[in-house]
Amino acid sequence: MEGVAQDDLRAHLLERARHHPLDGAVGAHRHEDGRLHDAVVERHDAASCAAFGLEQFELQHGRDYRAPRPLGSRAAGASWRRRRLGAQSGAETPRRSILRSWIAAVIATAACAIAPAAALACGPYTVGLYEYSGLYYRDAQGRWTGIDKDVVDEIARRSGCKLKAVTESRVRIWAQIASGQMDMTVSALMTKERELLVEFIPYIESRQFVVMRPALAASSGTPAAFLADKRRRVIVVRGYVFTPTVESWLTSLRIQGRVDEAPDQPTAIRIFRAGRGDAVVLGAHSLALARRADPVFANFTALSFAPTERSIGALALSRERIPQADRDLMRHAVDEMLKDGTIDGYKHRHLGDVSETP
Template sequence: MSVQRMLGVVLLQLLLGVAQAECTRDILVPFSDVGVDLRLVDGKRGGISVDYLDEVSRRTGCRFVYIDVPRARAWWMLAHAQADVVPGAIQADWRDESGVFYDQFVMEGVSLLSLRSAPLKLDSSKSILASGLRFAFVRGHDYGPLTAGLVHVLEARGQLALVKDPGTMLRMLQAGRVDGAIVMASIVTTEAEQLGLNEGLSGQGINDLEWGTTGIYLSKISLPAADRELLERTFRELNEEGFYVRGYQQLQAGMPVWVGAGFRYGREPR
């Protein structure tokens, strides 16, 4: 066989491989504004997770279709096989029942946000509970059992407002309806900018609460096996390359100072 013919065969095999790699249907992704991960600005979707899924599309040919829902609804959709992928996620046992979590090697601590004009220097669950103040937390966010325990006690005492999204939480804080917001601070950066609060917030890390690991969930039940295997392979490949870590590191320098709990990285990008 001539060299030209051999090259032609190899090229044909590569092209067939690309064609065969495409998913059998559109991949459904619930979309909620969660700061640097997923954000909607002037009607345009963006964020590190959108960039990540764009790269998955480029490598696989799979097409991701976004559905606008509150964050709590996203988890209901995953549990009921109405969503295929949930990005910008923190791992939790109950979520693991419906999806497989792929670690993207970025960790963030839980913060207490307050107005810069009336900053709260409460750095533990004990000091928050002893303060007698009123706080806000976004329904559907789950950072782990320690944060869940604090939220439960505050709610039982009537000191907690559970809200549908980060924007509502910041507007309540801005209006003085709550004294502080318990959140991973990077989640509210988009809303803070839109509300003119970039210079108006103060952040305090809550030292005895979790450092949450950010990743992406892939449904165990909603997808055909071939699609699930293709996405799993590509997620692992991108995560090992540090694609997501690189995106966070590029943004971190420009984040407001009140994103105070900071970040830790599980590995450096290759």
């Protein structure tokens, strides 16, 4: 639903439910997906249901009803005892009727308010983030920032899920997901093996380049030529997954013991920059940022061994630890962020106007 009518309906629902503890669960966004429409209705029902018991009581006894105060006369005491005896014998009295109405109201309110809250609770979940280029890095003040951090924060805001970011190496993140100690991660490259553990939600893509010094690129600038020169070594980031052509090339080099692994992308660039490797594999965004940060790096040659292949970065949600309903909430949030340009805005914020061509 779009347009003014939908906006008016949503505003009405949000106003009725503004004090509900799940207020952050759906936010002030349009919800075309049926599951999230149900979430809006359930939250509205929970907020409205809190008044149901009182409304029923008012219908029976009037809004301004006040319980009668005890009187001090003997006649009043005798009258009270007679009513009590009548109640004990099963007769209905005004006081007993009122008490039963209040009990019913309390039970109805509790049932309505608690059940939807339990059904819609999402998280808390731990999210593994790793340092890599503009995806996740420290700013000038030493604070963690980046595309992936912004994506996680916005998913939490839109879905209502509680997400706790944890900084780890890529290798440890996947080890913890496999052992059930971590719930999800970001910018994950999709493989069949990983898909057994997680559900993927793609949100970013890039090309991969093999960076060499110009002289070496002129003589060994193809996969076959680099393989043929037994002296040459390549640097990669440990735990990184590559596009099929690059992965096949690296597999051949690994068999020959010619691949050096760095714990993270900044370290890989430093090792290459220091001349302790003949080539380094970088994503397009990492290459662009490295060139912008270091003018000397712009003199290196970037080769694309597979121009048509792209690496797809995805949110990876543990199938074991995150229920399908919560995965659906987060998938919807990512889909909406892609549609409305939110993720493109994050890319521009952290990467600037970088090009994917060397």
